[in-house]
């Protein structure tokens with residue numbers, strides 16, 4: 525029998541698994557390594573001689589399990605879906621009660637809930653864990669969203685805190701709730717990430733097509749914005765991307781990149797889950813749809829020729845300092861509205877699944893390590909942790925003040941973009957969400973009338989309790 529040498533083990537040494545394993549070893553854990561394709565574990569240890577002492581490659585899954593101290597902790601970093609199920613089936617007969625298997629991939633939280641039901645306390649604890657920050661985050665400090673049985677947290681905390689990102693010394697990892705809570709929060713993180721990226725791209729599009737600014741001028745503007753309220757990883761990397769030259773064409777690299785955005789699915793899941801919960805998350809929806817539309821480049825090239833004669837107001841946007849400041853205020857405001865939607869989805873899920881999600885804590889662990897890290901998240905933590913109950917961030921007084929002030933800029937930017945024919949689906953979705961959410965008398969009364977007419981669906985009245993059906997005239 526192999527000597528029990530490792531504090532934990534990593535299965536799946538692809539991009540993320542390899543980086544996580546190195547991160548664990550660097551922070552002092554003894555790490556067992558196993559990968560389906562032979563040779564990867566040994567290679568990882570050989571390529572990292574400074575950490576090799578704490579890396580323990582294993583050639584069989586049996587040897588891997590036997591090398592772990594009890595209760596064992598195993599991190600699966602394999603592709604989401606059947607790969608996770610296959611590994612769980614292989615591991616199950618080798619594990620003891622109390623052992624912990626963590627699925628750290630980008631798994632659909634619905635699958636995590638099912639796996640929790642199947643495995644948790646039936647031989648081992650199953651933990652669904654969201655990891656954000658990409659390859660660099662995994663290597664040097666990701667933001668980590670842990671779900672599953674809370675009793676397991678005391679065993680995982682000392683292993684995960686050292687490898688997580690730190691914000692002002694505070695680790696960006698937390699247990700967020702039972703079963704699928706960790707993977708759900710990661711999904712919403714990605715939905716917000718899509719919205720954030722889309723709105724930045726729309727502002728870029730206004731600066732490029734409406735203001736005729738060069739890539740390097742835009743890079744300077746984003747760098748400047750990164751010093752204030754919008755300061756965030758995504759604004760920072762936008763400046764970096766815009767400033768990068770292309771040695772082949774001599775142009776800015778951004779100008780030769782094909783305008784089709786890829787997606788792997790988690791942004792789409794956030795919108796699907798929002799719809800299932802009955803929550804309108806219009807900015808997130810617009811961002812996902814915009815990526816899909818972007819991928820129809822061939823069709824867009826044809827359509828562009830059909831509508832070539834549409835003449836739009838040129839010069840709707842000035843390129844002076846005041847116009848740039850208006851864009852900044854518009855983006856900041858739309859961002860608050862988008863985050864309010866993401867948080868509304870999490871609030872609804874928390875109620876629906878009895879998770880009691882710590883919403884302030886979630887913003888806290890997103891402040892470093894993850895893709896949407898920004899200074900703005902501390903205000904969300906503060907809103908959830910210092911005031912009373914926050915039904916929606918747009919009702920919280922400090923955000924309400926900011927949105928009241930910034931909505932003029934957002935309105936003006938959206939209106940000008942519409943007139944100039946520059947699509948701003950996420951910015952305008954934010955504005956429409958805000959306008960719909962703030963008005964005391966909406967328009968759904970007409971919809972209720974229509975529904976009652978054609979389907980006897982009934983309606984409620986403003987002046988009496990109960991539900992009513994009206995005998996509408998025949999149409």
Ligand SMILES: NC(=O)c1ccc[n+]([C@@H]2O[C@H](COP(=O)([O-])OP(=O)(O)OC[C@H]3O[C@@H](n4cnc5c(N)ncnc54)[C@H](OP(=O)(O)O)[C@@H]3O)[C@@H](O)[C@H]2O)c1
Nearest residue numbers: 536537538539540541560561602603604607629630658659
């Ligand atoms: N890349 C990112 O930025 C990022 C960020 C956050 C989360 N994630 C998530 O992390 C997970 C891993 O991503 P990655 O980028 O590291 O993927 P990757 O580089 O493609 O590596 C996949 C790993 O899974 C293993 N694997 C695949 N199918 C398997 C199976 N049926 N049985 C056993 N092992 C199997 C592969 O083993 P072989 O070597 O044998 O093929 C490989 O070690 C995914 O869920 C991904 O969505 C990725």
